[in-house]
Amino acid sequence: MEKKTEDDETESWPSRDWAELTHECLIDILARLSLVHRWRGPMLACKSWLNACKDPSLHASFDLETRFNSEAESPRWWSPEFERKVDSMLRSVVEWSDGSITRIRTRHCSNGALSFAAERCRILEVLSIKSCPNVTDVSMATIAFRCPMLKELDISYSYEISHESLALIGTNCPNLKFLKRNLMNWLDPSQHVGIVPDEYLNACPQDGDAEAAAIGKSMPHLEHLELRFSKLSAKGLISISEGCLNLKYLDLFGCANLTSRDIANASSNLKNLKEIKRPNFYIPRSVFHTERYGHWRLYDERFQTDVFRI
Structure with a gap:
């Protein structure tokens, strides 16, 4: 009787094309990953995976704070190049969310990206924008008028935000x-x-x-x-x-x-x-x-x- 080798057994398994997973199956898998993990992995795999990563159901939250907390603070974070990368991520996720974002936690974003988010995320409840040197009263006014459901606000270490923004937020976000x-x-x-x-x-x-x-x-x-x-x-x-x-x-x-x-x-x-x-x-x-x-x-x-x- 002919004995099968280990290589023969390996070859007997049917090949799998991960790109052929159904959209629903992909969403179920991707929902278990963090935003950063999706951004660095599945989005780069193939077109069907990229499309799945853009599904609005995956974007009720934009949270980079856990990533910032896991690393020692770096001078690189305070550079214009880094701010542009954060802005790009925030804008993309806001677009993909179809207005469903309720929580934004990030750092080092700009006025433009934050105003863009405020215009489209009317049901926002949590906003944490620590260490944002270029966020000013301009974008905070947009937050105040566009996001009345806000329940939690963290503007720590963002020094261009003044008491005028606090008054606007308090008045318009009861x-x-x-x-x-x-x-x-x-x-x-x-x-x-x-x-x-x-x-x-x-x-x-x-x-x-x-x-x-x-x-x-x-x-x-x-x-x-x-x-x-x-x-x-x-x-x-x-x-x-x-x-x-x-x-x-x-x-x-x-x-x-x-x-x-x-x-x-x-x-x-x-x-x-x-x-x-x-x-x-x-x-x-x-x-x-x-x-x-x-x-x-x-x-x-x-x-x-x-x-x-x-």
Whole structure:
């Protein structure tokens, strides 16, 4: 009896043409992959796979944040070339989505791409655009007027967005409950040096109280607010505590202009507050130039003004 070899057994299996998979089968497979994996793999395989990758059912979300979080921040991300690549991806996915996108999470996009998305994604509920140096009030106004269903907004480290945008968003997006407006660590920017352009690091927004006033006046339904390293003062914090009575979570880490007393006074208005992140660090005496004014520390210790301990 003739014995089959291993090669014979291999050859006996019928050949498969993956390009002949039905569209429905392809969609089921592609739905299990992330946006980046689809972009780098199946889209390059063949025309039928590329067409399947454009199916609107796969594009209810545009999420690059997980990819950014998986890598160390690079100076390359702050280049015009990188911004153009992100813009290209965002525009493509918006077109393919047929208006079905409810979540956009990305970084380093531009005004043009964001406005393009806002015009076509009327049911957008989540928008995270951290570290976007070229996103300004222009595109944020489009978001405010075109995306009234917005529930969550993250504009951390996007310094060209002003308090005017916060007021517009708050007024036109009544369902907004989550806001993140964190700034880079301007007290110790060493972690950003060599990565973030120096001119951008030095452009840290100074109008913390104006932003706080806009939040307090126009966002009464906020439940989660992050303002890390904001330059707001006690006045700004009071504006928030009087206008955002539904707050459950408040992050004030790095807010060097606030004292413990300021926080206690303001938080007394927030009956629903469950967690608060305090500045909770010690500012070096050199920051306040207190070497020649040691008597102020004695005053602070006696009357507990907490001028030096944040």
